[in-house]
Amino acid sequence: MSVIIFTEIDNGALKKSSLEAVYYGAEVAKMKGTTATVLAIGEASEAELAKAGNFGATKVLHANDARLATGNIQAYADVLASAVTQENAEVVILAKSSLGDAVAARVAGKLKAAIVSNVTELPDLSGGFKVTRSIYTGKAFATVEMKSDKKIIAIKKNAVSVVESGASAGVEVFTPALKDADFAVKVTGTHKASSTISLPEADIVVSAGRGLKGPENWGIVEDLANALGAATACSKPVSDLDWRPHHEHVGQTGIKVSPNLYIACGISGAIQHLAGVNSSKVIVVINKDPEAPFFKAADYGIVGDVFDILPRLTKAVKAL
Amino acid sequence: MKILVCVTSVPDTTAKISFTDGDTKFNKAGVTYITGPYDDYALSRAVELKEKLGGTVTVLNVGESDSEQVIRKCLAIGADDAIRVNCEPKDSYFTAVQIATIAAQENYDLILMGRESIDFNSGVVHGLVGEMLGIPSLSPVMKLEIEGTTAKMTREIEGGKEDIEASLPLVLGCQEPIAEWKIPNMRGIMTARTKPLRVVEPVGDDLTITEKFTLPAPKGACKMIPAENAEELIALLKNEAKVL
Incomplete structure (x- = not known):
């Protein structure tokens, strides 16, 4: 029953928010006495992906099919669901983002998993699986128990203070079957501001x-x-x-x-x-x-x- | 064009948030409820599309009887009929099951809703509904045009936006500037009273239990720096707050 972290690659590097999610996921794995596996979709070097180990992951699954080069919600959700099945994962962690939220939602639908977003700290596993989330746009917090077998947690920035370990993760190529139907939505243009800091x-x-x-x-x-x-x-x-x-x-x-x-x-x-x-x-x-x-x-x-x-x-x- | 618009009834954006019953329930006393601001954009675009292309707009709310005021307002704005699933929208999965169950009974071309509700801000219900119905879901959509059976959209992404084309049916989470908010006129308010509102009972179970609510710790006093010594701020941020 491992922990899987869904990460995003931007310009060949793991996004900073994704690395925070890796650390969060690795801490959850430690609490549960298991290991943390990272799923990375898109083009990145093995050396770059191995850096996930520095944030606590033991293994990286790298899905690098050419059709996955741009963020595709349905295809990414299918890849993540395949990874969850292969690794027999109980918990899926990701950082909130326009792509991450959409992928997480569809995976929750596939797995009949409770999904809690805007989580602000590590879970409390002392009695059940409880997380704290921000609600009313940051005006309050709720403590929520997740009852389903599989659990999906989308974390807010600064949910955890990252400590780097200097370790390195093993990278495995991951090639789940892709469905043509997942590519029916076409991205016909992307307009991004030139500013480098998101x-x-x-x-x-x-x-x-x-x-x-x-x-x-x-x-x-x-x-x-x-x-x-x-x-x-x-x-x-x-x-x-x-x-x-x-x-x-x-x-x-x-x-x-x-x-x-x-x-x-x-x-x-x-x-x-x-x-x-x-x-x-x-x-x-x-x-x-x-x-x-x-x-x-x-x-x-x-x-x-x-x-x-x-x-x-x-x-x-x-x-x- | 057959459109389903899902709306939330939520505390006004200026509402003071507090809790009762040992911090286990939201304190509704003195709070004004409104249609979710993002849902208002979804509804306004749906009514615009209906006016242009013909068809119907059905409003769906997962909520208790006190959300009927919000539903009537949606009917006054131009929806043709409404459905209320009679329960508290307990969590994202549970709410999505209610919507998908209703949507599966009809062939809607478009299922629109706000990008997120402003009470729980999860922004995942559209994705869950899309998955449950086996159709694409996109959010946050800031532009939507329909040409035949194709939707041409603009979706906001970090630091920019992307143009997207997809075939109907679709589930979309909407945000500004997809449409101008519509304000109900007198005729709309009069006809809204007699438009059909069907109440159905929920199905399935929730997957989470909200145990308790807490408010953020109060902010300490603001340290004021005289304008003539503004440069001191940078030293304070570096040495005292340690954020530089």
């Missing part, structure tokens, strides 16, 4: 709101983000006004982030915005209005003009 994966996020007065002023936000190695984000009004693309909008109806550091510039902090960022470890708010509600949710605050403060912070970061 918002849900970022450890630091610099976010800005209407206080920036217009899209032409985003340079000072990007400068600070670049200096910090951070992703940029925005509030809903900014995305609604088309100042920034929708995939940068964080909040109740946008992306939910839980980075180590969230810096909000010129965002007042409406409750719907806070819902998307309240799981961040440290929140910094910079706003010229001392009454901005965001200060109540912040760890550090500066009352001041973003056009003055941001370039000075960028300079201070570069001087570190």
